[in-house]
Amino acid sequence: MLFDTHAHLNAEQFGEDLEEVLNRAKEAGVSNIVVVGFDRPTIEKTMELINQYDNIYGCIGWHPVDAIDMTDNDLRWIEELSQHQKIVALGEMGLDYYWDKSPKDIQQEVFRKQIQLAKKVKLPIVIHNREATEDVVKILKEENASDVGGIMHCFSGSIEIAKECMDMNFYISFGGPVTFKNARKPKEVAKEIPLDKILIETDCPYLTPHPYRGKRNEPAYVKLVAQQIAELKEMTLEEIAEITHNNAKKLFNIM
């Protein structure tokens, strides 16, 4: 059974055909999905989905690109919602220096506040990092994020950075990019990561794996990511599915 640890089924791209998307996921062997909400509308939609579907869990937080919009009220709201037993992590949070909507200092402050909240409510965190690796690692260290641990979502860094993160109690999650033909580095890194630290995800509707690159992504395609990891590890799809499924259940504390 496959576990898609990062899906945006709350996105408008799934507004028309969510039932069909979920049926295809089931047919592909995807038994659990974590839906990630990262602003007011997507958090609200996440809460609806986790109440509606047994096999959908939620992860809620504030995206770094929109850090400038987050108020103290939003943070309190996230804290309240995190008491729901199907909210299994906080995020995605982190730093994104590619887009310049939110200044770096505000992103960092919002990131730190969310790590502190995660420690308070005792939930793991899901990290978004784009062109900000050095500061992300520094803040995780300074805030003792290892107390809660979590996931480096759609990891694209070096093996050295992966090791630093694993030492802080983080899992390394791979998505569509590891399947891209020219993705030599992510493939090398995936090959090196110990089996007990690997997770798989789609990040759908974005980052669609090969051979569907360019189309809308969906949870069924997490199977393609698992297949790629299996190939790199010289193992079977079933073995990788079981290992990553168990890793996810352990991290999210799902029985």
Ligand SMILES: [Zn+2]
């Ligand atoms: Zn995401």
